[in-house]
Amino acid sequence: MSFAFRYLHESCSPPLVHKNIKSANILLDTDLNPRLSDYGLASFHQRTSQNLGAGYNAPECTKPSAYTLKSDVYSFGVVMLELLTGRMPLDSSKPKAEQCLVRWANPQLHDVLAVEKMVDPALRGLYPPKSLFRFADIIALCVQSEPEFRPPASEVVQALVRLVQRSSVKMREDLGVFGRIDDYDD
Numbered sequence: 001m002s003f004a005f006r007y008l009h010e011s012c013s014p015p016l017v018h019k020n021i022k023s024a025n026i027l028l029d030t031d032l033n034p035r036l037s038d039y040g041l042a043s044f045h046q047r048t049s050q051n052l053g054a055g056y057n058a059p060e061c062t063k064p065s066a067y068t069l070k071s072d073v074y075s076f077g078v079v080m081l082e083l084l085t086g087r088m089p090l091d092s093s094k095p096k097a098e099q100c101l102v103r104w105a106n107p108q109l110h111d112v113l114a115v116e117k118m119v120d121p122a123l124r125g126l127y128p129p130k131s132l133f134r135f136a137d138i139i140a141l142c143v144q145s146e147p148e149f150r151p152p153a154s155e156v157v158q159a160l161v162r163l164v165q166r167s168s169v170k171m172r173e174d175l176g177v178f179g180r181i182d183d184y185d186d
Contacts, residue, residue, distance in 0.1 A: 004036040009153040021075035022056040055089020070147035077142025086120025109140035
């Protein structure tokens with residue numbers, strides 16, 4: 001999914017703004033690989049701010065013409081924040097201060113203890129802690145309120161790839177200490 005995101009922004013000529021990145025537009029294939037969908041199935045000028053994906057829109061997107069590559073980065077950050085917290089972008093069942101996911105989470109993304117408390121309980125600690133904080137840092141960059149401070153898609157993807165590679169190496173090292181998982185099968 002992140003590679004499609006980068007492809008749209010940096011390999012297409014001219015670059016394409018997706019304009020509707022949200023979790024409902026990320027589908028899983030038979031191998032559970034994420035696939036980005038809804039590439040302009042509806043013409044953008046006919047979309048309203050309501051169907052752009054409430055909670056996914058960058059602050060500058062008060063009208064459709066304001067949507068840019070950096071707005072897509074913000075939306076992608078919201079999707080990652082959903083993955084981290086297990087929460088919806090907007091949730092009126094939460095206390096007023098927690099209803100908007102980005103507004104609630106953003107001030108906490110650089111606080112180690114706060115990030116640990118924000119993690120989706122369904123993850124049950126099945127993640128490398130260092131990766132958790134690096135992931136939170138990537139999210140924080142993407143959901144900055146000022147578009148000029150958000151990184152380009154390629155930097156986001158590179159950071160995520162490095163994060164996965166480091167986590168994979170760490171997991172292999174940890175498994176190496178105890179032997180391979182196959183060694184424990186009966």
